Amino acid sequence: MKEIILIKDGELALKGLNRSSFEDILIKNMKEKLRPVGEFRFRKAQSTVTVEPADEDTDMDEAVERLQKVFGIVGISRCAVCEKDIDAITRLAPEYLEDDLLCARTFKVTAKRADKKFPLNSPQICNEVGGAILSRFPRLKVDVHEPEVTVTVEIRDTAAYIHGRQLKGAGGMPSGTGGRVCLLISGGIDSPVAGYMLAKRGVRLTAVHFASPPYTSELAEMKVHELLGRVAEYSGRINLFTVPFTELQVAIKDNCPEEMFTVTMRRVMMKLATKIADWQGCSALVTGESLGQVASQTLHAIKCTDECAGMPVFRPCIGMDKNEIVEISRKIDAFDISIRPYEDCCTVFTPRHPRTRPTPEYAREVEAMLPNEEEMLQRAFDGAKLKIIE
Numbered sequence: 001m002k003e004i005i006l007i008k009d010g011e012l013a014l015k016g017l018n019r020s021s022f023e024d025i026l027i028k029n030m031k032e033k034l035r036p037v038g039e040f041r042f043r044k045a046q047s048t049v050t051v052e053p054a055d056e057d058t059d060m061d062e063a064v065e066r067l068q069k070v071f072g073i074v075g076i077s078r079c080a081v082c083e084k085d086i087d088a089i090t091r092l093a094p095e096y097l098e099d100d101l102l103c104a105r106t107f108k109v110t111a112k113r114a115d116k117k118f119p120l121n122s123p124q125i126c127n128e129v130g131g132a133i134l135s136r137f138p139r140l141k142v143d144v145h146e147p148e149v150t151v152t153v154e155i156r157d158t159a160a161y162i163h164g165r166q167l168k169g170a171g172g173m174p175s176g177t178g179g180r181v182c183l184l185i186s187g188g189i190d191s192p193v194a195g196y197m198l199a200k201r202g203v204r205l206t207a208v209h210f211a212s213p214p215y216t217s218e219l220a221e222m223k224v225h226e227l228l229g230r231v232a233e234y235s236g237r238i239n240l241f242t243v244p245f246t247e248l249q250v251a252i253k254d255n256c257p258e259e260m261f262t263v264t265m266r267r268v269m270m271k272l273a274t275k276i277a278d279w280q281g282c283s284a285l286v287t288g289e290s291l292g293q294v295a296s297q298t299l300h301a302i303k304c305t306d307e308c309a310g311m312p313v314f315r316p317c318i319g320m321d322k323n324e325i326v327e328i329s330r331k332i333d334a335f336d337i338s339i340r341p342y343e344d345c346c347t348v349f350t351p352r353h354p355r356t357r358p359t360p361e362y363a364r365e366v367e368a369m370l371p372n373e374e375e376m377l378q379r380a381f382d383g384a385k386l387k388i389i390e
């Protein structure tokens with residue numbers, strides 16, 4: 001039996017005249033995602049895209065699973081392709097949807113007749129198909145208001161499609177329609193989630209990670225690679241720059257008051273990230289900060305760090321509680337990696353009593369205690385190493 005996948009692209013409908021170019025990008029992204037599974041043909045039709053395998057032996061489970069990680073898709077339905085003949089349709093529908101129908105108590109049939117030349121109208125199609133399902137599964141009841149399974153029959157130009165449950169897509173906008181941002185990624189729970197959330201809005205990601213060997217280990221860097229791998233399953237390729245941060249961090253420890261270690265470190269991080277973001281053509285920075293979560297994330301501290309960024313800083317987790325962030329982290333399969341216990345540079349020289357209400361004036365004064373800051377920033381920037389995460 002031949003199967004295809006029907007893709008519903010939700011928010012693209014809002015794009016008016018740009019719709020077609022957004023859809024083209026979505027199709028390109030789907031093609032890329034499905035390349036390891038096989039060859040597919042794509043066709044745009046109204047607010048759906050049909051995805052048809054070139055080969056009937058294609059692993060459709062794998063294809064659907066991969067498409068669920070493509071942004072810009074709202075719903076995914078796997079369909080049986082049937083000849084446009086009502087007997088063939090009534091035979092195939094109960095058989096194709098057997099698994100869904102066996103465990104349901106109620107169902108309904110809807111019909112869409114794009115081909116107006118088909119001899120039966122929509123209510124007649126529903127009647128025929130509904131009757132065939134009832135005689136095969138006599139325990140089922142029809143419920144037109146809240147059915148557990150909706151069987152849809154679509155009569156299109158070339159064939160009839162039969163489908164059951166619609167799976168949820170990843171939502172958002174297709175990757176590559178929204179420009180590029182620079183994600184500051186640690187090995188924690190929040191920043192991978194922040195990257196995922198921006199990627200969901202169609203932007204491409206460049207990532208920056210600050211490493212402080214020997215205080216931080218290679219395992220911590222591997223963890224960041226793995227985390228970005230999980231995000232990249234949705235966002236596509238990520239360019240990661242790992243920046244040597246030890247010299248700056250030690251200079252902060254040796255020259256600044258302990259209560260300001262973290263804020264000063266974060267100011268310097270913002271400056272370096274801005275340098276890399278500019279160089280890589282990014283329009284904004286992204287962090288995993290959540291208001292009040294730790295001393296460096298109070299409003300006062302954020303005001304002190306924000307002024308060091310030369311571009312907008314997006315903090316998609318800012319209003320979320322930890323458990324809400326964890327929920328997304330689990331959804332993208334990042335959580336188990338994030339909780340591995342390696343040191344991040346943020347946890348290396350943690351002050352015992354960080355100042356929770358620093359002022360920008362004081363923060364600037366403290367930062368000015370660093371000797372040769374510009375040179376250190378330049379050395380760190382020059383030492384950045386690129387790794388491509390696919």
Ligand code: ATP
Pocket residue numbers: 183184185186187188189190191192208209210211286287288289290293294296297344345346
């Ligand atoms: P996360 O869970 O993302 O580590 P966090 O709650 O532990 O966040 P902090 O450690 O204070 O918070 O870091 C706040 C934000 O600063 C992080 O979300 C991340 O965007 C950025 N950041 C922290 N450490 C690093 C690092 N080593 N490299 C790059 N960015 C970092």
Ligand code: MG
Pocket residue numbers: 186187188189344346
């Ligand atoms: Mg952290």
